[in-house]
Amino acid sequence: MKASAWILAAWMTAAGAVAAVVVTTGGARADEPHPAEASAAAAKSEPAPAVSTPAPAARDAAATPAAPADSCEVPSYLLTTEARLARVAEAIQTRRRLDILVVGSASSLLAGPDGASGSYPARLEAALRERLSGVTVNVAVVLQVKKTAEEVVPVLEKQAKDRKPTLVIWQTGTYDALKSVDPEDFRAAVESGLAALAAAGTDAVLMNLQYSPRMETMITVAPYLDNIRVGAEEHGVPLFDRFGMMRYWNESGRFDLFNTSHGLALAKQVHDCLGQTLAAFVVDAAHSAADAPDDEHRIQH
Amino acid sequence: MVVAVPVTNPAGAEAVPPHAQPRAPARARAARHAGERELRLDLFRGIALWLIYIDHLPPNILTWFTIRNYGFSDATEIFIFISGYTAAFVYGRAMRERGFVVATARILKRVWQIYVAHVFLFTIYLAEISYVATSFENPLYAEEMGILDFLKQPDVTIVQALLLKFRPVNMDVLPLYIVLMLFLPPILWLMQRSADLALGLSVLLYALTWQYDLTLTAYPNGVWYFNPFAWQMLFVFGAWCALGGAKRMSGVLASRTTLVLSIAYLLFAFCVTLTWYIPQLARFMPALLEQWMYPINKTDLDVLRFAHFLALAAITVRFLHRDWPGLKSPWLRPLVVCGQHSLEIFCLGVFLALADKSGARAKLADEDADMAGGEL
Numbered sequence: 001m002k003a004s005a006w007i008l009a010a011w012m013t014a015a016g017a018v019a020a021v022v023v024t025t026g027g028a029r030a031d032e033p034h035p036a037e038a039s040a041a042a043a044k045s046e047p048a049p050a051v052s053t054p055a056p057a058a059r060d061a062a063a064t065p066a067a068p069a070d071s072c073e074v075p076s077y078l079l080t081t082e083a084r085l086a087r088v089a090e091a092i093q094t095r096r097r098l099d100i101l102v103v104g105s106a107s108s109l110l111a112g113p114d115g116a117s118g119s120y121p122a123r124l125e126a127a128l129r130e131r132l133s134g135v136t137v138n139v140a141v142v143l144q145v146k147k148t149a150e151e152v153v154p155v156l157e158k159q160a161k162d163r164k165p166t167l168v169i170w171q172t173g174t175y176d177a178l179k180s181v182d183p184e185d186f187r188a189a190v191e192s193g194l195a196a197l198a199a200a201g202t203d204a205v206l207m208n209l210q211y212s213p214r215m216e217t218m219i220t221v222a223p224y225l226d227n228i229r230v231g232a233e234e235h236g237v238p239l240f241d242r243f244g245m246m247r248y249w250n251e252s253g254r255f256d257l258f259n260t261s262h263g264l265a266l267a268k269q270v271h272d273c274l275g276q277t278l279a280a281f282v283v284d285a286a287h288s289a290a291d292a293p294d295d296e297h298r299i300q301h
Numbered sequence: 302m303v304v305a306v307p308v309t310n311p312a313g314a315e316a317v318p319p320h321a322q323p324r325a326p327a328r329a330r331a332a333r334h335a336g337e338r339e340l341r342l343d344l345f346r347g348i349a350l351w352l353i354y355i356d357h358l359p360p361n362i363l364t365w366f367t368i369r370n371y372g373f374s375d376a377t378e379i380f381i382f383i384s385g386y387t388a389a390f391v392y393g394r395a396m397r398e399r400g401f402v403v404a405t406a407r408i409l410k411r412v413w414q415i416y417v418a419h420v421f422l423f424t425i426y427l428a429e430i431s432y433v434a435t436s437f438e439n440p441l442y443a444e445e446m447g448i449l450d451f452l453k454q455p456d457v458t459i460v461q462a463l464l465l466k467f468r469p470v471n472m473d474v475l476p477l478y479i480v481l482m483l484f485l486p487p488i489l490w491l492m493q494r495s496a497d498l499a500l501g502l503s504v505l506l507y508a509l510t511w512q513y514d515l516t517l518t519a520y521p522n523g524v525w526y527f528n529p530f531a532w533q534m535l536f537v538f539g540a541w542c543a544l545g546g547a548k549r550m551s552g553v554l555a556s557r558t559t560l561v562l563s564i565a566y567l568l569f570a571f572c573v574t575l576t577w578y579i580p581q582l583a584r585f586m587p588a589l590l591e592q593w594m595y596p597i598n599k600t601d602l603d604v605l606r607f608a609h610f611l612a613l614a615a616i617t618v619r620f621l622h623r624d625w626p627g628l629k630s631p632w633l634r635p636l637v638v639c640g641q642h643s644l645e646i647f648c649l650g651v652f653l654a655l656a657d658k659s660g661a662r663a664k665l666a667d668e669d670a671d672m673a674g675g676e677l
Contacts, residue, residue, distance in 0.1 A: 105444055106443060106444035106447075107441075107442075107443075107444040107445070110440060110441075111440050111443060112440070146447075174444055174445065175444070175447075178444075178445070178447050178448050179521075179522055179523075180519075180522060180523040181522075181523070182523065182524075183596075184596065210441070210442065210444075210445065212441075212442050212445050214433055214437050214439075214442070215433075215442065215445045215446075215448065216359065216470075217426075217429070217430075217469070217470055217471065217654075217655055218430060218433075218448045218449070218469065218470060219445060219448050219470070220470055257439075257441070259439065260436050260437050260438075260439070261439060263440075264440050266439065266441060267439065267440045267441035270441055271441075
């Protein structure tokens, strides 16, 4: 009995050591590019962050140093899509006018007086205008706060008919995950929404949930991510993997999404990166659409 | 650490080897006499508990050791089956020797312990999310914070939790276990009269569940993640095996056909699972097969999962004999001990997983490519 108790202790220690190694290697890798983050991490580990000495803004700056614009980079596998945006390609090339409609939930808009200008649809518009000189780019937003995908489908249908955008970017899944909607029902709603957009003659991009390390224990996101992916694949629609990108940025140390900051600075930087990446994603998907059928129809950007 | 299980508690002491239970000599003698003590069960329950714990953690290197990456079923099946087996073994004997009332009283006492453990875990969970709610107001996640809205009406939430209707992430197994144990007395009673009838009724209930979508509703919406109407089949099957079914099946288990079928099915499941992790392989999947197979429903214990568990069990029983000396080796002893104290280890695992995610730097999200959807 004694001996087995010792072995049990040895096992526990070994398992604990493995877990610790796993955690620290992950952490160290993330911290490497930003030594300043060590202090932020130390501040975080205090039970009451509100009383820690650095001001929130200062901590914010330490955790996410002002970085050059190209640091929004993500690995190419997150950007490649086999789906094509043929109508966007055509709009850019022949009509020189691109109308985009973002239909999303609350995570498509930041709070505050200048929230709208800092959130990703506005950043997308700015980035596209920069990329596509000579093309009129308009990005409109229709927010559907506290609506499940099923409830958004008629809105998608109506908006696509009334506004006739070239492209609808549908950000979905968050509220369904919060409400733990039956994943099967969710998938059916996504598919009917995409079918409605196809019937209305607009291109579509699906955007999935945000990555939020703090909320992992509270929200079950996996079934919704899976179903969005499957829905996108089945309808040949590009999937903008917001979740994967934000997770990548968090892991690479670009953004510290575990931060308890109450300020808008971090949120704005993340949205800026999302907008820029989304612009590149849309242009790429359109570009390859132009490539695919006929090499002569090249898009300049 | 959570609930001290007294030695007199049969489930805590179930299948404990004699030398580890000096204070229960009578039972130890009886067990030695019966010769049916199964260290294999304790070992695999211990392994299942560790796998469940690993599955609750954010993905890391250890995640690749869990069986759900290599087939349809996962540690939950092992845990529920063995729980059914050991519960029937221990309380079945109590029912034979001491009568229905005494055995029922013991079972209800055990149910109460599991219930208290669940409430205790819920309290810890509540503390954790309350901390998150007050300390974490990142505007980036304004929408996601909506999940904490239930904190605004604790009167409803706490009552719903006590009614087992509100079950946060990762806290689904204990409510299932509670419900299954609650119905153990009538199951055992019937099983001692006609084991096959009990198993038949259980399979019938499973079929009716699939036919008529029987579910238990959850709070604030949705259904129980593990549907007790479906999962009872695994539990009752475990009980059936414990009360003589395993012996009667030994011929089937030893046959070459069973072996070949099991290996073939495990290989098939492995290949299918590969396509979830390596999307490039997905195009080799015949569309018809996909249509017929997906989604593999974990909530209602998909037949594919059940069959996968059976195949695993058949191969394990064939190649790992009950008198394999390794079972008594000091190196496997920790796992066996974990299996013998399943409730404590399970609760500790849930607690550590919670603490890990909220306290440490949780770097990775739950990347569950499992088409069955979700985690344990």
